[in-house]
Amino acid sequence: MAVLVLAEHDLGTLSAATARIVAAAETLGPVDLLVAGQGVSSVAAEAAKLAGVEKVLVADSAALASLSPEAVAALLARLAEPYTHIVAAAAATGRDAIPRLAAKLDLMPVTDVVAIHGPTRFDRPIYAGNAIETVSSGQNKHLLTIRASAFRPAVTGNDAPIHPVEAGVAAVARFLAAHRTESDLPELSTAQIVVAGGVSFGSAEKFALVSELAKVLGAAVGATRAAVDAGYAPNDWQVGQTGKIIAPDLYIAIGISGALQHLAGIQGAKKIIAINKDPEAPLMKIADIALVGDLFEVVPQLIAGLKR
Amino acid sequence: MKILVAVKRVVDHAVRVRVRPDGSGVETENVRMSMNPFDKHAVEAAVQLGEAGHASEIVVVSIGPKQSNDVILTALAMGAHRGILIEADGRVETLAVAKLLRAVVAEEKPDLVLLGKQAVDDDSNQVGQMLAGLLSWPQATFASEIRVVGDGLEVTREVDYGRATIGVSLPAIVTADLRLNTPRNAALPMVMKARSKPLAVRPAAAFGIDLTPRLKLEKVSPPAERVAGHRVADAAELTAAVQSELSELEAL
Numbered sequence: 001m002a003v004l005v006l007a008e009h010d011l012g013t014l015s016a017a018t019a020r021i022v023a024a025a026e027t028l029g030p031v032d033l034l035v036a037g038q039g040v041s042s043v044a045a046e047a048a049k050l051a052g053v054e055k056v057l058v059a060d061s062a063a064l065a066s067l068s069p070e071a072v073a074a075l076l077a078r079l080a081e082p083y084t085h086i087v088a089a090a091a092a093t094g095r096d097a098i099p100r101l102a103a104k105l106d107l108m109p110v111t112d113v114v115a116i117h118g119p120t121r122f123d124r125p126i127y128a129g130n131a132i133e134t135v136s137s138g139q140n141k142h143l144l145t146i147r148a149s150a151f152r153p154a155v156t157g158n159d160a161p162i163h164p165v166e167a168g169v170a171a172v173a174r175f176l177a178a179h180r181t182e183s184d185l186p187e188l189s190t191a192q193i194v195v196a197g198g199v200s201f202g203s204a205e206k207f208a209l210v211s212e213l214a215k216v217l218g219a220a221v222g223a224t225r226a227a228v229d230a231g232y233a234p235n236d237w238q239v240g241q242t243g244k245i246i247a248p249d250l251y252i253a254i255g256i257s258g259a260l261q262h263l264a265g266i267q268g269a270k271k272i273i274a275i276n277k278d279p280e281a282p283l284m285k286i287a288d289i290a291l292v293g294d295l296f297e298v299v300p301q302l303i304a305g306l307k308r
Numbered sequence: 309m310k311i312l313v314a315v316k317r318v319v320d321h322a323v324r325v326r327v328r329p330d331g332s333g334v335e336t337e338n339v340r341m342s343m344n345p346f347d348k349h350a351v352e353a354a355v356q357l358g359e360a361g362h363a364s365e366i367v368v369v370s371i372g373p374k375q376s377n378d379v380i381l382t383a384l385a386m387g388a389h390r391g392i393l394i395e396a397d398g399r400v401e402t403l404a405v406a407k408l409l410r411a412v413v414a415e416e417k418p419d420l421v422l423l424g425k426q427a428v429d430d431d432s433n434q435v436g437q438m439l440a441g442l443l444s445w446p447q448a449t450f451a452s453e454i455r456v457v458g459d460g461l462e463v464t465r466e467v468d469y470g471r472a473t474i475g476v477s478l479p480a481i482v483t484a485d486l487r488l489n490t491p492r493n494a495a496l497p498m499v500m501k502a503r504s505k506p507l508a509v510r511p512a513a514a515f516g517i518d519l520t521p522r523l524k525l526e527k528v529s530p531p532a533e534r535v536a537g538h539r540v541a542d543a544a545e546l547t548a549a550v551q552s553e554l555s556e557l558e559a560l
Contacts, residue, residue, distance in 0.1 A: 010469060069447055092467045096449050099434035103441030108403045108522035111432060126430050127325045131334050134526040172446045174475035181470040236470045242486055250553050267531060271553055288537035291546045298543045305547030
């Protein structure tokens, strides 16, 4: 057994998801952690500190600057031979590259893994998390994407050796522009506390109340699909079946009724606190703590109370 | 350009599925079925490209049981020109679906293949990427905007940090995200007209592709149930509850 894990990183920083993927992958065998990109030496240095990493492989190339799926899949295909498992986070890069790689290697991947039962048996959610399927594979190699939120992070303190590897790939698509959501709040998909709002805020200006509460709590901000569609929040804040899947220790849902596709994104949340005018809202019925009330009265009071 | 759109018939997204007591899967008997919502966005994108004068022909293909006819008719009513149903019963894995689609691409020679980013039944999010891999074509997944620029496309994609715009040459694979467009509801005359559009039915076995699943589906289980918690009366009680949660988190 030997595992190759693709590190997730952005803007020169290793993503918090990677520590979780490494911890999950370590149960499958010794982990080599691949850092692909351009100018990623600081990312590689961070990666080397993660417990459980045998060595860090660094593919540093202009062709990998935008981590296009064509280039990442080609790189992974070239490195694949000695590994029994190739693992990535179920995030933008992994979702894009792992199925492409699978087709190239004529393998059936298992994506969005939420539990690992030994080297060939995995759980993954289907139907927006309303069912969990357990699959096993008799293939000689296993390609996985793992939901970071379902696993605890690896600790640091390691000093794994760093080996450069030849990138040997060309980017196919031309990267034209990044439209980033600027925020100094924690990353949504791995945050310990998430505060989220729904369409009942009524405007982007009023939705700022969610960010204000998040700031007080050191939390990430989430939003429902309807709130994003209405333009109150950017698309990368969307939580749900088609947005981000989160599993914070504490989830505070404000004015969110709890549509099926939204609940799919928060099933891993340990504690749910809900604030809603409608006591019959589905989310109010599954919340650990619920308050029936007007969010425009309750939330400012909550912010003031927490600041005290 | 010629566009191929792949669509799947799934349990309607508004249906709350039930896991069968024997763990063999979810109950799909007597359950409302419809076109996978993301595939509807893909069809709509193709029809809009056609209306803007960019598509000479739109072919829609579905792989599944014979009832998948319904979703092809829906796509034809929305404005696709011709349908292909590849009849396959039982579980067809994404890799086999991608191989069947590759065979259709070899016959139809489209410049663009549009698919939904994922099907809401198995939530795999794999087929578009796999088809791109099999064909060695560029892929632009999770598209929220498609623009024809010169003889290629500029596609804005939904990514973890927001959005990213990439340029791809044709032929290419694009998978649709939900903010790509608002799919139309076909008017009755279009629904009637759809029935007279060509629809070829072919058995999956005729393609000579091994459809045997690679993964063993051991069981399907319901998710852990959440138990209802308690209500607090006002903001002061709520504040106290949040504070006690925070101190518990700090203790961890």
